[in-house]
Amino acid sequence: MKLKQSSKQSVRGYFKSTFAILILVSAAATGYFFYQTPPLEVSGVQVQRNDMAYIIRVTGEVINDRTVSLTALVNGRVEQVYVARGDLVNKDDTLAAMDNRASMTRLKRAKAVVQQETVRLKEQRQRYNRVSELSNRNLVSVEALDQVKFEMETAQAAVAIAHADAQMRVLEQDWQKLNAPFDAVIVDKWTESGQWVEAGTELFQLVAIEGWEIEANLDAVDTGRIHVGQLVNVTSDAFPDIGWQTKIHWIGPAIERTSARHLNTFPVRMGLGADAPKLLLGQQLDIEIVIEERGDVLRLPYSALREREPGHFEVALVEQGVIRLQPVESGLETDTHVEILSGVQEGQQVALFDSGYLENGRTARFAAKHDQD
CATH class of the missing domain: 2.40.30.170 (Efflux pump adaptor protein, beta barrel domain)
Structure with missing residues (x-):
């Protein structure tokens, strides 16, 4: 019985020795691997001072905004075009004229009607005056006086209508011409002499000078x-x-x-x-x-900073061959650089985060030729 117990103790001792040896071998292998792994080669920049501007x-x-399209105001034939694309024109210059023969005829007729109705009104006033005199002498009835008064007022209305029609014909004459509304340059022209156009057709585009x-x-x-x-x-x-x-x-x-x-x-x-x-x-x-x-400030490119959390950045300093992550306070930001208010000093070297995965304690070295800020 004692012999068996002694054998068990011997076996236990054997396993303990073997386990200790394995630990030592593993530690030795890990250390060997650690010291044999080459440092991470990184690109870097130097913290420098320079002027910065947010642009x-x-x-x-x-x-x-003063751009207008001039359109034909009436149906008709374009009689004459006086301008070309690119021409400078002054306010009220005529750009094109329509064939106005028909409108001129209508204007003459309207003026004649005005003259005709004016004569009729004159006759009605004379008649009214005679009948009114007779009425005062009780030689005509009140109904007769009212009738001539009505006829005179009708003649007055006819004259007013004739004058309005004549004014419309004058306006129609104005519509036969397209005039510049202000000093401008002709940027587009869509008509030529002899072209038949309808009211509303675009003829010119102008831009104010x-x-x-x-x-x-x-x-x-x-x-x-x-x-x-x-x-x-x-x-x-x-x-x-x-x-x-x-x-x-x-x-x-x-x-x-x-x-x-x-x-x-x-x-x-x-x-x-x-x-x-x-x-x-x-x-x-x-x-x-x-x-x-801002003038003469510390700055780094964006690739030299990593955002730890919103609004908080860090840089990767390489000191004695080991990476040390350093929090920094940022300031003005431009398209390419960030102002550094605190955390690093001028002349220090920092690694670029696009060089690889950078973490505290990892061995690293700068490439033979690294970037300058």
Whole structure:
């Protein structure tokens, strides 16, 4: 019985020794693997100071709300066209004239009717005066006086109708001509001499010479950053060596939704600018609105920061070959960079998060040639 118990103790000791050896071997293998794994090679940038500016960049277009289409006011034949596309015209200049022979005839007839009815009225007044005198002498009845009075008033109405008809014929004469409503440029012409047109047919499109401006649509998130009087920098591919400034003078009252791109935007308008070159209607321009500028600040590109939680960022410092994640406080943001208010110092090297998975304590080294901010 004692012999069996001794054998069991020997077996237990054997297994304990074997298990301890396995642990030591495993630890040795892990350590060997750890020290043999090469450090993660990362790209990095240096924290530097520079000027920063938050700039909104959009495309604008030359527009003018004073754009009108002139249409034929009457049916008829276009007798003469006096302008061509691109011509500058002054207010009340005649652009085209209709064949007015029929309207002239109607006007002459209306004037003749006025003359005829005026003569009849004169006769009725003379008759009324005679009958009235006789009535005062009790030589005619009251009914006879009332009758001539009625005939005189009818003649007066006939004269008024004739005058109104004559005025209508004068207006009809005006309708035979298409005149410019203001100083403008002819941007389209759809008629020629000899063409028969109906009332309502579009003949010309005009854009006023005064009132040209630039319109741009901005993202709705920038509504709080835009105000009337704000300076705007303008350039154009058509004038590569010219840049000029203007000011915002109007901000749209409502947000507009672009269904094609599912964007919420709002329009702003600005003058062409005193130094603007000769621009064309519909010409596209490059607009820059400087929202905020800061000088000599620490900054890093977006790829050097990781958002730990909304509004909180961290960077990956590489110190003595080991990654250390460092929280930082951010400030002004641009299209490419973020201002760093605290957490790092000028000259420190930080890894870019697109280099791989970066975590605290992981060994790492910068590539032989890493990026500079």
